[in-house]
Amino acid sequence: MANINTNTRAQKMTFWEKIYLPEIAKGLSLTFKQIFEPKITRSYPEERFEPTGSYRGRPVLVLEEEGERCVACGLCSRVCPALAIEVQAGETLTRDKERYPEKFEINMLRCIFCGFCEEVCPEEAIVMSKDYEMVYQNREDAILGKDKLLVPVAQLQDRLEYLRTHQYYEPKAA
Amino acid sequence: MPTITIDDRKIDAKAGQTIIQAALENGMDVPHFCWHPSLSVAGNCRMCLVDVGMPKMNPDRTPALDDNGNPVIMFMPKLQIACATQVSEGMVVRLGHPKVETAQNAVMEFLLVNHPLDCPICDEAGQCKLQEYGYKHSNGASRFDETKNHKDKRVSLGPNVLFDGERCISCSRCIRYAKEEAEQPVLSFVQRGDHVTIETFPGTQFDSPYSMNVIEICPVGALTSPDFRFKARVWDMSFNETICTGCSRGCNTQAGVRNNEILRLEPNTNMDVNQYWMCDHGRLTQYDFVNQNRVTKPLVRSNGTLAETDWNDAIQKATELLKGVNGSEIAVLGSSRATNEDNYALARLAKEVLKTPNVDFFRFENASFGDAKLRKSDMSPNSIGADAVGVKPSAGGVSAKDLAAKISSGAIKALYVLDDDIAALSPELASALDKLKVLIVHAHNHTATAKKAHVVFASATYAELEGTYTNFQNRVQHVEPFIVTTENERKMGMKMSRLDKFGAHNDRWTQGERRNCRQSWRVITSLAKGLGANADAWRYRASEDVFEELADKISFFSGLDYALLDERKGVVSGEAEKEFAPAFEYESHTLKPN
Numbered sequence: 180m181a182n183i184n185t186n187t188r189a190q191k192m193t194f195w196e197k198i199y200l201p202e203i204a205k206g207l208s209l210t211f212k213q214i215f216e217p218k219i220t221r222s223y224p225e226e227r228f229e230p231t232g233s234y235r236g237r238p239v240l241v242l243e244e245e246g247e248r249c250v251a252c253g254l255c256s257r258v259c260p261a262l263a264i265e266v267q268a269g270e271t272l273t274r275d276k277e278r279y280p281e282k283f284e285i286n287m288l289r290c291i292f293c294g295f296c297e298e299v300c301p302e303e304a305i306v307m308s309k310d311y312e313m314v315y316q317n318r319e320d321a322i323l324g325k326d327k328l329l330v331p332v333a334q335l336q337d338r339l340e341y342l343r344t345h346q347y348y349e350p351k352a353a
Numbered sequence: 354m355p356t357i358t359i360d361d362r363k364i365d366a367k368a369g370q371t372i373i374q375a376a377l378e379n380g381m382d383v384p385h386f387c388w389h390p391s392l393s394v395a396g397n398c399r400m401c402l403v404d405v406g407m408p409k410m411n412p413d414r415t416p417a418l419d420d421n422g423n424p425v426i427m428f429m430p431k432l433q434i435a436c437a438t439q440v441s442e443g444m445v446v447r448l449g450h451p452k453v454e455t456a457q458n459a460v461m462e463f464l465l466v467n468h469p470l471d472c473p474i475c476d477e478a479g480q481c482k483l484q485e486y487g488y489k490h491s492n493g494a495s496r497f498d499e500t501k502n503h504k505d506k507r508v509s510l511g512p513n514v515l516f517d518g519e520r521c522i523s524c525s526r527c528i529r530y531a532k533e534e535a536e537q538p539v540l541s542f543v544q545r546g547d548h549v550t551i552e553t554f555p556g557t558q559f560d561s562p563y564s565m566n567v568i569e570i571c572p573v574g575a576l577t578s579p580d581f582r583f584k585a586r587v588w589d590m591s592f593n594e595t596i597c598t599g600c601s602r603g604c605n606t607q608a609g610v611r612n613n614e615i616l617r618l619e620p621n622t623n624m625d626v627n628q629y630w631m632c633d634h635g636r637l638t639q640y641d642f643v644n645q646n647r648v649t650k651p652l653v654r655s656n657g658t659l660a661e662t663d664w665n666d667a668i669q670k671a672t673e674l675l676k677g678v679n680g681s682e683i684a685v686l687g688s689s690r691a692t693n694e695d696n697y698a699l700a701r702l703a704k705e706v707l708k709t710p711n712v713d714f715f716r717f718e719n720a721s722f723g724d725a726k727l728r729k730s731d732m733s734p735n736s737i738g739a740d741a742v743g744v745k746p747s748a749g750g751v752s753a754k755d756l757a758a759k760i761s762s763g764a765i766k767a768l769y770v771l772d773d774d775i776a777a778l779s780p781e782l783a784s785a786l787d788k789l790k791v792l793i794v795h796a797h798n799h800t801a802t803a804k805k806a807h808v809v810f811a812s813a814t815y816a817e818l819e820g821t822y823t824n825f826q827n828r829v830q831h832v833e834p835f836i837v838t839t840e841n842e843r844k845m846g847m848k849m850s851r852l853d854k855f856g857a858h859n860d861r862w863t864q865g866e867r868r869n870c871r872q873s874w875r876v877i878t879s880l881a882k883g884l885g886a887n888a889d890a891w892r893y894r895a896s897e898d899v900f901e902e903l904a905d906k907i908s909f910f911s912g913l914d915y916a917l918l919d920e921r922k923g924v925v926s927g928e929a930e931k932e933f934a935p936a937f938e939y940e941s942h943t944l945k946p947n
Contacts, residue, residue: 250473250474251474251583252473252474252586253586253589254473256589257586257588257589262852262855262856262860265852265861265862268583268584269583270582270583276474277474277506277507277583278474278583284861286860286861301473302473318859322861
């Protein structure tokens with residue numbers, strides 16, 4: 180008998196607690212109150228959600244005036260846990276940078292939006308955008324090339340600002 | 354034999370050895386940049402500093418003992434470089450002492466003062482000695498706040514070598530290599546202090562036939578290959594041991610493969626064949642024919658044009674064509690570029706099934722190619738093997754030399770060619786081929802010979818087959834496939850790069866060509882059976898079966914098998930019974946398996 184707990188919560192309840200009715204009334208009062216509160220759902224797609232800089236949407240490449248920032252180092256491709264990224268480097272002879280991505284493809288069917296590519300990028304050249312609307316009619320369309328990935332740097336200021344203020348890696352003080 | 358102690362381990366070193374040699378031979382690692390076993394000792398990187406002590410001697414030259422009866426060791430006040438300090442009796446070396454670690458960290462910090470942090474765009478990253486030691490022997494902190502030195506990048510030292518001055522750590526390996534191994538002393542340090550850089554002497558360039566070896570021995574990414582530059586990151590490739598088929602040396606090589614395509618070839622250490630080196634010719638020419646312009650399916654000529662078909666059809670067609678010709682009117686050409694197995698099967702086909710005395714092969718002699726180092730004037734990997742397995746005319750048979758004349762005179766009506774592009778050898782032969790009634794060709798590429806053929810069998814290259822080659826030393830070397838074909842797709846133990854391993858069929862990066870080519874002995878076996886040979890005598894299921902029979906029947910190969918060849922990295926004919934002790938092989942730096 181020693182193992183049976185006789186001091187249960189039910190045994191300690193008062194009469195009013197045992198009949199439940201006041202508690203039901205309390206709960207329903209909260210429900211009816213919500214009818215008069217402001218709505219937080221929205222009528223998408225007429226009303227759209229505008230994410231903040233912390234949002235991890237479709238990864239994109241940063242395009243600057245003189246061309247893409249990417250130097251095709253392939254670290255994003257190496258770190259990508261889903262193997263979504265394929266990079267082929269080419270050599271430039273005209274620009275200051277030696278390398279550029281001859282081919283840069285992200286397979287959006289593989290991408291899991293983890294943001295590792297952005298974290299590992301030494302050039303801040305691939306960032307997560309605010310784009311969350313990704314609909315493809317077939318598998319081939321879901322493989323995005325440079326033409327679809329390059330986004331002018333001006334459109335990515337929120338994210339770049341966020342990255343600078345929220346460093347994943349804090350450099351050691353000298 | 355001085356006995357020395359390295360990190361509490363007693364070692365029997367050889368007299369005259371340096372500490373670094375003794376340590377490496379006994380499996381202990383001494384970090385180093387500038388030392389290389391085949392180059393002179395420069396001692397300028399200071400990375401191999403170790404703590405060295407000698408036993409204290411009494412005035413009567415007996416070792417002084419402490420209270421416990423152990424010899425008293427007097428350590429030198431300063432650390433010594435292991436690459437230039439010779440071992441001596443009773444020497445005590447400490448590799449892992451805190452003093453040594455402090456020194457290694459200081460050397461790393463010093464080397465990294467002006468080394469750019471551009472590993473992400475450097476071809477060496479992933480197999481870089483500096484990068485590796487940065488993890489192992491450096492605490493990663495730098496006190497250098499000033500601007501790094503800027504030097505010339507992308508300087509051409511020669512046609513096959515590009516130099517990046519900023520990445521150079523001035524170890525002088527390339528300078529010593531050019532002088533001592535390539536015997537073209539055109540490289541030199543110029544300037545002083547942190548402005549030091551490497552240049553060729555005015556009016557010269559480093560264009561030795563062995564120039565590209567400096568790219569491997571460079572411990573950092575300062576020397577790069579214009580041929581490979583930026584093609585792939587090293588961790589995206591698989592590295593496969595094979596041999597070079599450019600000449601009869603048969604240098605051991607490593608092929609870097611991604612997406613079923615060879616992207617680069619590098620030497621693999623084999624002290625008995627090529628030591629640490631290979632020539633630029635082998636490195637630059639031995640992969641294009643594997644990657645490009647391939648015969649991907651068997652071809653059969655119908656209505657004057659070659660059309661792709663399946664294997665059964667092609668073999669049946671070849672059988673019909675060969676049946677229509679008398680044995681003595683058929684000539685069979687083996688190949689000094691095909692394996693022992695393929696040549697052996699072909700020699701059997703000619704002698705036992707086709708019953709023709711006209712068996713031979715062409716040699717690719719080029720006296721201007723050979724030199725006293727690695728390059729041999731016989732520019733085919735297996736002419737000794739083709740000879741040994743019996744690809745030679747029987748009594749009264751037509752030899753390769755007379756072939757063009759005999760075809761023109763009509764004595765030879767059918768020709769069976771293994772792998773070689775014989776139409777490119779001479780215009781007489783090329784025009785003679787047009788007169789043939791039957792021309793059956795095993796071909797890798799769409800060559801001039803293949804274009805004239807009636808049946809073309811898609812043939813596997815050295816990258817796609819399992820077999821053996823016999824080099825000029827009579828050394829039999831085993832190769833295994835590393836490029837996937839429909840024939841070897843399920844072969845066990847094939848290495849795959851990360852992308853190939855994890856790619857799905859609908860990933861674009863796994864779409865490299867899978868060719869429907871076959872090893873020649875397999876095709877010859879089917880053909881022999883088609884021509885009515887006894888199936889029991891042609892019971893080969895793998896290359897190993899062919900080689901077993903070969904080793905059994907031909908004394909040149911007696912005692913050899915694939916396992917033995919793999920264990921000893923190739924065995925010289927007649928030395929199968931010889932005692933073998935695996936020797937220490939130095940690897941400067943290579944991709945560490947993850």
